[in-house]
Amino acid sequence: MKILYRHTMLDDLDDRSDLDLAEVPLDRVAEDILEIIRTHEAFRESRSFGARGLGHPEEYEKLVLERESGRSTFEYFNKGISYMATGTEEDRPVFQVFTHFMLLQDKGHV
Numbered sequence: 001m002k003i004l005y006r007h008t009m010l011d012d013l014d015d016r017s018d019l020d021l022a023e024v025p026l027d028r029v030a031e032d033i034l035e036i037i038r039t040h041e042a043f044r045e046s047r048s049f050g051a052r053g054l055g056h057p058e059e060y061e062k063l064v065l066e067r068e069s070g071r072s073t074f075e076y077f078n079k080g081i082s083y084m085a086t087g088t089e090e091d092r093p094v095f096q097v098f099t100h101f102m103l104l105q106d107k108g109h110v
Contacts, residue, residue, distance in 0.1 A: 002066040003029065003037075005101040005110055009057040013077075019062055022110045024101060033100045036093045037065065048075045049094055050082035061098050 004021040026034070037043050043065065052058065054077075061076040076082075076098045083095045104110045 001026070001037075003101075004064040004066070005062065005105065007059075007061045007098075007102045007105050010060050011057045013052060013058055013060065016060055016062065016075075019060075021062060021064060022105070024104060024110050028104055028109045030100060033097055036097050040093050042094045043072070043074065043097070046073045048077065049091075049098075050077035050079055051086075052077045054078040054081045054085075061102065063098065063101060 003024040003026065005024050006019050006021045008019065010016060042049075059078045059080065061079060063074040063076075065072045065074075076094075079095065079098055079102075083091060087095060101110065
């Protein structure tokens with residue numbers, strides 16, 4: 001599996017098409033996070049999480065998983081505000097995965 005990721009703040013969400021994604025070394029990803037990616041329903045098919053329009057600039061994250069079965073793309077809009085306002089225990093694993101990658105990026109490991 002290959003993982004690509006990027007967390008950023010965007011003035012205009014239409015600008016996200018040319019986002020520069022970075023490959024995440026698998027040895028940097030915690031095993032519990034890899035387990036969520038491998039087994040959680042939310043990471044089976046491409047989809048979006050969170051809500052748009054909650055701030056300016058907008059918080060935006062993109063996670064791409066390249067597996068033998070194909071490529072899946074996941075976007076999270078305004079993760080922090082969305083999760084704090086409407087997040088449930090069911091949403092927690094997705095929040096954990098994206099937060100893990102954001103912290104890796106912030107530490108320069110992505």
